[in-house]
Amino acid sequence: MADNKIVEKIKSPLEEKIKISLVVNGQEKELLVNATMRLADILREELQLTGTKVSCEIGRCGACSVIMDGKLVNSCLVRAYQANQKEILTIEGLGMNGLHPIQKAFLEEGGFQCGYCTPGMIIAVKALFDQYANPTKEQILEGLSGNLCRCTGYGGIIRAIQKLTES
Amino acid sequence: MVNFSYSSNLQGSFERPDGVDKVTANLKFLTDLSFPNMLYGKILRSVYPHAKIISISAKNAEELPGVRAVITSKDVPGLNRFGLIFPDQPVLCEDRVRYVGDAVAAVAAETEEIAEKALQLIEVEYEPLPVIDDPEKALLPSAPQLHPDGNILHQASYQKGNVEEAFQTCDFIVEETYELPRQMHAYMETEGGVIVPEKDGRITVYAGTQHGYKDRFQLARILDIPESKIRVVSSPMGGSFGGKDELNIQPYGALLAIKTGCPVKIHQSRRESVRSGLKRHPMKITMKTGASRSGKILAHQVRIIADTGAYATLGPAVLDFAVEHAAGPYIIRNVHVEGVSVYTNNGVAGEFRGFGGNQVTFALEGQMDRLAAKLGICPMELRKRNLRKADDPGPVGQEIAPTDGAAQVLKAISQSLLLNNKEKREESTSQWKKTGIGVAIAMHGGGLGFGRLDPAGGRISLNEEGKIEISFGFEEFGQGLLSVIEQLAIKEIGCSSNDIKITIGDTDCVPSSGSSTASRGTSMVWHALQRMKGPFKKRLLEKASQCTGVPVDQLYLGPSGIWSCESKTEPLITYQQIAYETKDDPIQIETEFHFPTTPHSIPGGHYLYSFAACAARVEVDVLTGIVRVKNLEQSVAAGPVIYPTGYLGQIEGGSVMALGYTLLEEALMEKGKYVTENFDSYLIPTINDIPLSMNITAIEDLYEGDEYGPRGVGEIGTVAVAPAIVKAIYDAIGLWVTKLPVSREEIVKAVNQREMKEWLTTKL
Ligand code: FES
Numbered sequence: 001m002a003d004n005k006i007v008e009k010i011k012s013p014l015e016e017k018i019k020i021s022l023v024v025n026g027q028e029k030e031l032l033v034n035a036t037m038r039l040a041d042i043l044r045e046e047l048q049l050t051g052t053k054v055s056c057e058i059g060r061c062g063a064c065s066v067i068m069d070g071k072l073v074n075s076c077l078v079r080a081y082q083a084n085q086k087e088i089l090t091i092e093g094l095g096m097n098g099l100h101p102i103q104k105a106f107l108e109e110g111g112f113q114c115g116y117c118t119p120g121m122i123i124a125v126k127a128l129f130d131q132y133a134n135p136t137k138e139q140i141l142e143g144l145s146g147n148l149c150r151c152t153g154y155g156g157i158i159r160a161i162q163k164l165t166e167s
Numbered sequence: 168m169v170n171f172s173y174s175s176n177l178q179g180s181f182e183r184p185d186g187v188d189k190v191t192a193n194l195k196f197l198t199d200l201s202f203p204n205m206l207y208g209k210i211l212r213s214v215y216p217h218a219k220i221i222s223i224s225a226k227n228a229e230e231l232p233g234v235r236a237v238i239t240s241k242d243v244p245g246l247n248r249f250g251l252i253f254p255d256q257p258v259l260c261e262d263r264v265r266y267v268g269d270a271v272a273a274v275a276a277e278t279e280e281i282a283e284k285a286l287q288l289i290e291v292e293y294e295p296l297p298v299i300d301d302p303e304k305a306l307l308p309s310a311p312q313l314h315p316d317g318n319i320l321h322q323a324s325y326q327k328g329n330v331e332e333a334f335q336t337c338d339f340i341v342e343e344t345y346e347l348p349r350q351m352h353a354y355m356e357t358e359g360g361v362i363v364p365e366k367d368g369r370i371t372v373y374a375g376t377q378h379g380y381k382d383r384f385q386l387a388r389i390l391d392i393p394e395s396k397i398r399v400v401s402s403p404m405g406g407s408f409g410g411k412d413e414l415n416i417q418p419y420g421a422l423l424a425i426k427t428g429c430p431v432k433i434h435q436s437r438r439e440s441v442r443s444g445l446k447r448h449p450m451k452i453t454m455k456t457g458a459s460r461s462g463k464i465l466a467h468q469v470r471i472i473a474d475t476g477a478y479a480t481l482g483p484a485v486l487d488f489a490v491e492h493a494a495g496p497y498i499i500r501n502v503h504v505e506g507v508s509v510y511t512n513n514g515v516a517g518e519f520r521g522f523g524g525n526q527v528t529f530a531l532e533g534q535m536d537r538l539a540a541k542l543g544i545c546p547m548e549l550r551k552r553n554l555r556k557a558d559d560p561g562p563v564g565q566e567i568a569p570t571d572g573a574a575q576v577l578k579a580i581s582q583s584l585l586l587n588n589k590e591k592r593e594e595s596t597s598q599w600k601k602t603g604i605g606v607a608i609a610m611h612g613g614g615l616g617f618g619r620l621d622p623a624g625g626r627i628s629l630n631e632e633g634k635i636e637i638s639f640g641f642e643e644f645g646q647g648l649l650s651v652i653e654q655l656a657i658k659e660i661g662c663s664s665n666d667i668k669i670t671i672g673d674t675d676c677v678p679s680s681g682s683s684t685a686s687r688g689t690s691m692v693w694h695a696l697q698r699m700k701g702p703f704k705k706r707l708l709e710k711a712s713q714c715t716g717v718p719v720d721q722l723y724l725g726p727s728g729i730w731s732c733e734s735k736t737e738p739l740i741t742y743q744q745i746a747y748e749t750k751d752d753p754i755q756i757e758t759e760f761h762f763p764t765t766p767h768s769i770p771g772g773h774y775l776y777s778f779a780a781c782a783a784r785v786e787v788d789v790l791t792g793i794v795r796v797k798n799l800e801q802s803v804a805a806g807p808v809i810y811p812t813g814y815l816g817q818i819e820g821g822s823v824m825a826l827g828y829t830l831l832e833e834a835l836m837e838k839g840k841y842v843t844e845n846f847d848s849y850l851i852p853t854i855n856d857i858p859l860s861m862n863i864t865a866i867e868d869l870y871e872g873d874e875y876g877p878r879g880v881g882e883i884g885t886v887a888v889a890p891a892i893v894k895a896i897y898d899a900i901g902l903w904v905t906k907l908p909v910s911r912e913e914i915v916k917a918v919n920q921r922e923m924k925e926w927l928t929t930k931l
């Protein structure tokens with residue numbers, strides 16, 4: 001089978017562990033992981049931070065969005081070695097001292113339904129507001145265009161953002 | 168300020184019971200769970216859309232360090248089949264595969280990587296067979312037979328009057344064939360969960376589904392163990408839209424967990440999900456509709472051919488639904504509808520929000536617009552002239568609960584901002600962009616319909632902690648069912664949200680309520696509470712009276728406990744106190760009933776209907792063929808609103824999902840193989856694709872004497888959108904689109920044709 005040949009060429013992922021250190025939600029972490037382990041898996045499996053979701057694994061849906069050194073990234077595309085020495089903010093870090101205003105706005109305006117895109121979406125909104133205090137329509141559309149939501153049709157998400165820009 | 172405009176007449180919302188956990192991600196989805204000694208499962212699916220299996224050798228895989236079990240068809244102790252209506256899909260194929268999602272083997276290993284590697288070491292020898300990639304080819308006498316009874320899964324028809332004769336008398340006839348694509352549910356959480364063998368010999372299945380009890384039934388049959396040995400925890404889920412109604416990974420997880428004695432987690436990748444998951448039925452629908460000069464529709468002939476893919480699942484019911492709704496809300500004297508659902512080697516099509524209504528309504532509303540254009544009548548007026556009255560029978564002549572919904576939504580949409588030019592419109596930015604407006608309406612049945620087992624039920628009790636515990640066998644997949652239960656309980660019981668504990672989606676502790684499908688959840692919760700509230704309140708009040716000496720008629724249920732007419736600041740007796748007093752004989756009320764159905768024996772015929780009208784304004788770029796929906800309005804008649812934010816979310820979310828169906832989405836298959844395998848080629852709407860202006864109007868009035876309460880709105884918001892957008896495209900550039908998703912090439916080509924240019928010049 002063609003499939004088999006490709007697989008044989010792939011090096012076993014069990015090889016080559018490296019030590020990385022990173023700050024996740026303000027806490028320093030030292031880990032011994034495969035150099036190519038995805039940041040999404042490091043968070044979900046090594047650190048039990050399952051708030052960050054995985055849905056497409058190819059950088060197309062944003063369910064795995066986290067903020068790394070101040071920038072919004074898809075954690076399914078970031079490898080362990082790339083996350084080394086970086087500072088990461090995940091959804092679990094956002095509401096540590098009570099609900100963040102973004103979370104409140106999502107609650108009040110129906111910015112979610114099933115909640116699966118929500119951690120990534122809220123993190124993307126956080127990145128948007130970190131960049132622009134008062135984002136324009138274009139900035140909002142651009143900033144969230146990498147985050148898919150199948151449930152809401154984005155109406156509630158936009159209402160939540162509107163509420164935040166008004167306050 | 169940001170110039171979006173999302174409005175509605177829905178006001179006064181509440182936070183969802185699951186809200187805080189969702190925005191903080193404290194909520195664990197079933198695919199987030201892990202257990203000690205947990206293994207990872209992977210499923211090997213067929214390489215070919217159609218082939219004989221000559222041999223399977225798992226030896227190399229079994230020898231790979233870290234692999235704990237490999238299973239093939241030989242390892243299925245019970246019935247090696249599943250399927251909601253009748254079981255025809257192999258859990259693990261024995262000697263033949265019929266589509267690329269067919270499972271051939273499965274592996275449990277210590278890590279996901281090892282499991283993945285092991286799959287590749289399983290040697291399967293196939294002998295490819297001819298592939299049927301088109302339902303029309305499947306119907307040819309020379310076509311290979313995919314199932315023992317041939318390639319026809321199901322046929323359904325409806326006939327009244329005599330269409331042939333009636334067409335002779337028509338002044339205008341429109342005939343057209345519409346083609347609808349294979350849409351993917353694209354729930355953000357792919358199928359998955361963990362199956363855990365318990366110490367007492369039972370298993371717990373933590374995996375999303377829309378009907379936990381049904382999963383339990385099907386799993387018991389596969390595993391050959393009694394249902395009582397299986398606990399299904401089926402909620403919460405990261406979306407479903409019908410797609411997780413049928414079994415997906417559960418049988419493999421369960422077989423592997425039993426074989427290894429360890430918890431087994433399976434979480435499909437998006438590619439695996441696309442390959443194995445259900446889709447919406449592609450349909451080809453031919454309609455011939457004739458009317459008199461005065462705009463009375465006299466005859467309507469419909470032929471539906473549905474591509475159901477390799478296996479049945481709910482395919483027969485989807486076809487019945489499409490046949491039933493083929494004349495929609497219009498009263499037509501002569502109707503003949505014939506539908507056939509055909510097996511092919513394509514992906515399995517099954518249950519999907521709208522359930523066959525989307526396809527057939529697209530065609531029906533297309534006919535209305537074409538007829539109106541031919542007759543020179545305003546399309547709204549043509550609809551009005553043929554619209555059902557409140558006490559007219561249903562679309563297949565059956566008795567239904569009287570409803571004025573069709574007229575209500577049509578009237579509401581005709582008063583919409585968009586159709587009355589009140590909406591502030593950005594005018595076309597260039598001469599190469601043309602705008603147009605379209606309107607369509609839809610009628611949609613709720614519940615599973617006549618002749619289908621559609622039981623419902625619920626339980627309310629005062630538990631040990633003094634909480635009013637409300638239990639339903641439903642699942643929460645985003646639709647807001649928990650809020651509906653909470654809001655209804657507060658209203659019907661009189662307690663506060665703090666007094667309530669809601670239990671759903673766990674077969675060990677909920678009564679059977681039927682499936683969380685067919686827009687039935689809200690409706691069934693309401694019905695159950697109507698039945699249970701009286702006896703429940705009575706028992707609480709009697710106990711309170713007994714404890715306090717205050718007569719029952721001076722007591723009522725309120726926040727935290729039972730209040731007397733005199734008590735002003737606190738209850739006379741709290742729920743906790745009553746719970747303590749009744750600990751030997753806890754107060755518990757259960758109910759069981761059936762979803763209301765029509766008394767007429769029409770398979771699948773519905774009794775309760777909801778309605779929607781949609782108006783859309785599009786901008787068509789005639790150079791690139793890109794269509795953008797600028798404004799979208801919907802009016803919906805589905806009875807009282809229980810949870811406004813949820814209702815709005817269902818209609819907005821449904822609208823955008825339908826926008827994707829119209830303009831973007833198609834799970835493309837070539838020769839039985841998926842071409843679109845992930846979100847890089849299967850495009851669902853992003854925030855950049857949605858209308859920047861949406862307005863939703865909920866019409867809450869029920870017809871006089873209607874005792875059936877709120878109808879669900881999970882599906883209705885998806886139905887009228889596609890025909891409205893397509894009519895708007897016609898309005899903009901004069902092109903009648905018949906095939907979805909709308910093709911950019913088709914638009915560009917059409918615009919370049921001479922007639923179209925003329926049409927455009929006259930329009931300018
Ligand atoms: S899972 Fe990372 S972008 Fe989709």
Ligand code: FES
Pocket residue numbers: 111112113114115116117118148149150151152355405406645
């Ligand atoms: S809330 Fe379900 S995908 Fe966004």
